[in-house]
Amino acid sequence: MKVTFPHLGTMHIFCKAIAETAGIDYIVPPKTSKRTLTLGVKHSNECICLPFKIILGNFIEALELGADTIVMVGSGPPCRLGLYDLVQKVILEDLGLHYRWLTIPPRLDWPALLKNRDETRELKKELSLKNITTFPYALWIGWKKMMACERLEKLALRVRAREVITGRTEKMLQKALAGLDKAKTGRAIERAIIEGEKILGSVDQDRGRQPLRVAIVGELYTVMDPQINRGVERKLGEMGVEVTRTSWFSSHILRSLGVGRENRRERLRYYRASLQYLGYDVGAECNVSIGETILRAKDGYDGVVHLMPFACMPETTASGILDRVSRDLGFPVLTLILDEQENEGRITTLLEAFVDMLMWRRQRFH
Amino acid sequence: MRRIGIPKALMYYRFFPLWSAFFRELGCEVVISDPVGKGFLGRQSVAYFEDSCLPMKLMVAHCLDLVEKVDTLFVPRLISIHRKYIMCPKFRGVPDIIKLATGGQAEVMDEPFDFRLGNDPWGAFSRAIGQRLGWRSREILAASRGALRVQAKFEKDLVRRVNGLAIRDIFNLERPTPEATSPAGNLDVALIGHPYNLYDVDVGKDVIGMARELGCRIAIADSLDGYEIDKKVSTLSKEIYWSSGREIIGAALIFLARDDINGVVFLSSFKCGIDALLQEYLKRVFKGQRESIIPFLTLSLDEHTTVQGMATRLEAFVDICRDGKRKDAR
Missing domain, CATH: 3.40.50 (Rossmann fold)
Structure with missing residues (x-):
């Protein structure tokens, strides 16, 4: 098997x-x-x-x-x-x-x-019996590794926006993840995290820089997979933008299991915020996309990138409403609809233009 | 008298008799939107559903057409129209999109309609609407029961109406249902798809009329037993949770296995999520069953579909069906 x-x-x-x-x-x-x-x-x-x-x-x-x-x-x-x-x-x-x-x-x-x-x-x-008896332990190891991956990725998001040599963070992140991949036991994973954080910390950073802050919202698969979104997260980071997202494996798994109070409360907060535009729970990430955009605007973020696959059923509604949210709040939202026709050049151009626009906005308002 | 506008789109093509009878019995004037025709894409507010399927875009156009003529727009939030299964998720956001598109020019009646909840979901829904219009419970109850009777009668007559009336008159309740004469034609063709694809002239370009002119008798999913459909669909490895999807898959499976049907036409909207997935499923399943020789045609509909294009495909399809029938007879 x-x-x-x-x-x-x-x-x-x-x-x-x-x-x-x-x-x-x-x-x-x-x-x-x-x-x-x-x-x-x-x-x-x-x-x-x-x-x-x-x-x-x-x-x-x-x-x-x-x-x-x-x-x-x-x-x-x-x-x-x-x-x-x-x-x-x-x-x-x-x-x-x-x-x-x-x-x-x-x-x-x-x-x-x-x-x-x-x-x-x-x-x-x-x-075999051994497979079945070790399975709970295996799940625990898997969970630990997942959390470790997320921790390293979150750290990389912060470092990438401040890196001096473009592309350095990505290399170091891959190195750290490779180290984590090799870890076999719980203790080895702990060590790999510390090691990974050290590796990421070794990237030269411009500590004085105040990067733009952008949140990525949208359908979870397109948000989480860099192959599908053609590395939107990395591209934004290398343009000097600090990226935030709420779609992580842990948040989705905890949600479907119905545990994790913090996580649930945050989702509820987004849901409530979305109600002024969308009167009902549409399902999937639609309400969260809208609610998160509204709250990020209030939190002083510079912009939101909304990702969705072509013809995605719930996000189609969200994209129509986000257009209005963006106009009402005067808050930049870039919707990227992804499909197989997409090419990387177009996304890079769009993101560059978006970041330029955010820069102008910042200079004008602050 | 209060004027209530019912946009002629989406689930109008299933529940219009129910809704209009209810409002009429409560003493409201029911205004229906006109067919939008070709020019609707030029309007700006259609952009609110630019990434959606054609029926959804038409919904916005119909509401914009109505907004100046009425006091209240009736755009219920259809979450589920079945005891267990739900509607497409896009339906849940429709009232909000309409509110944004019309910009508050008319009141939008957006009561949620969830058939999964409670013992008497239609009663609860009609009560919520009636109370909003300022009526008392007893009058609402009488009106809602009367409306249910009208709907039941209409559903019973639907097959006859489809075969006997022009497409514009199918939902015109003033036209009586023609007697059950055996309709002209010698070919039995089943049309399956969402009701708004079948009956909306702006979406389906009157496929029903075209097929009838080519000498077909039309069979539709509504003529099948709901229990039979459910039984057929439940044998699949996964429960299909959209009620319209179940109807389509079940009807296709039943029609394609029947001897008295000569061809099956599936009308799907471009960018319809449910249709895209189920279409692929049906295609593969029938490819696997070699003995099934009934022709199966999928027509994809969007705003660029033309009457001529549809007619050409349908003519070719009917020819193939005739050929198949002749071979069977031999």
């Missing part, structure tokens, strides 16, 4: 850790590339959202490499993510690829378990 999973930001680091610790064979799909996207686009409808295409491409490439069990997160209504597996299974079958599919249900309830029954029964035969 060889397990595989889709790419999403630094997800491969901790998914790998879980599989490794539990002693399960795994295959990390090749890094999302032009070929991945081409494969995904070729075998799907043009109006399906970009995450669907990329995940499909990841799976096809992983299955070509010899993986045979796909692990995929499920989600509930109203977003399309919840039905990805239904359609992707049919597509993979049609392509003549063989696989077993395991959906992690968003909520553990009877219907979800029943629908997953056949797959889990098969799986049980192949897992």
Whole structure:
């Protein structure tokens, strides 16, 4: 049995850790590339959202490499993510690829378990007792690694905006993450974090600089994966902008588990702020995108970048309303709609123009 | 008398009899928007839904058309119209977009309609609206019950209306339903899709009329048993949670397995999230079943769709269906 999973930001680091610790064979799909996207686009409808295409491409490439069990997160209504597996299974079958599919249900309830029954029964035969008993420990290691990744990434966001040599932080971040990737035990992870922070701290910084502050909001997949958003976060950082985002693995996992008071309170705050423009919970990140924009404007941020895949159902509503929010509050919002036609040059140009505009605004008002 | 405007878009094409009967019984004047025609994209406020599907954009255009003629716009927030399943998430934001687009020129009635809640969701919804208009509970109850009867009768007649009336008259309640004469034509074609794709002339370009002129008898999903659809869809590996999506998938699966149907046409809007996903699913599933030889046509609709383009495709499709039928008969 060889397990595989889709790419999403630094997800491969901790998914790998879980599989490794539990002693399960795994295959990390090749890094999302032009070929991945081409494969995904070729075998799907043009109006399906970009995450669907990329995940499909990841799976096809992983299955070509010899993986045979796909692990995929499920989600509930109203977003399309919840039905990805239904359609992707049919597509993979049609392509003549063989696989077993395991959906992690968003909520553990009877219907979800029943629908997953056949797959889990098969799986049980192949897992040894050791795999099952070490699994909770593996999950703990995975969680720790995920938090460590997030900590390093958050630090990098601050450092990048002040770096003296452009591109240095990114290199150091990759080095730190590679070190973390090698860590096997809980203690080793702690050491890797300290080491990583030291590496990031060694980047030459211009401490006097007062970078612009920009928040990235929008659909979580496009916000979190640098391959999909063509490195918006990094590009902004290297233009001297301090980037903030609220979409992290931990925040989404905690939310779906219903724990984490701080996290929930923050989300509720955004939701309440959005109510003056949007009278109901639309679902997914739509309300949070709007609410966060309003609150960031009040917090004195310089601007917001709103990311969404083409034809994303909830964010379409958000983009229409954000247009109005931006006009009402006099607050710059840049909406980037991403699809396979997107090229990096366009995004760079748009972001450069956006940052220039923010600079002028700052000089005029302050 | 209070004038209530019902935009002729989206779920108008399912619930118009219910809504109009309710308001009429409460003594309101119901104003319906005119067909928008071609020029609507020139209007600026359509930009509020620029990234959305055509029916959503038309909704904004219809509301702008109504806003000067009425006191109140009736744009309910449709969250769910089924006991268990929900609507497309875009419907949840529609009243807010309309409020922004009309700029507060008319009052927008945006009561949420969630069929999953409570024992009597329609009763609760009608009470909320009636009270907002200043009526007493007893009058509201009578009106809402009367409206339900009108809707039930309309739904029963819908298949006959589709086959017997011109598309503009299907939702014109003053036109009586024609008698159940066997409609002219020798080919049975099933049309599936969201109701606003099928019946809206601005979206679907009168596919129903075109198909009838080509000698087809029309079958629609409403003629099927809801229980049967549910049973069919429940066999899939994952629960489809959009009620319209379930209807489309279930109807397609049933129609394509039936012998008395010669062809199935699926009308989908460009950029419709539900259609994009389900279309791919249907395509792959039927590709896998080699024995299914019923022709299946997907028509993608957007603001650039022309009547001529649709007619060409439909003619070719009907020819293929005829061919298939002849082979079967031999």
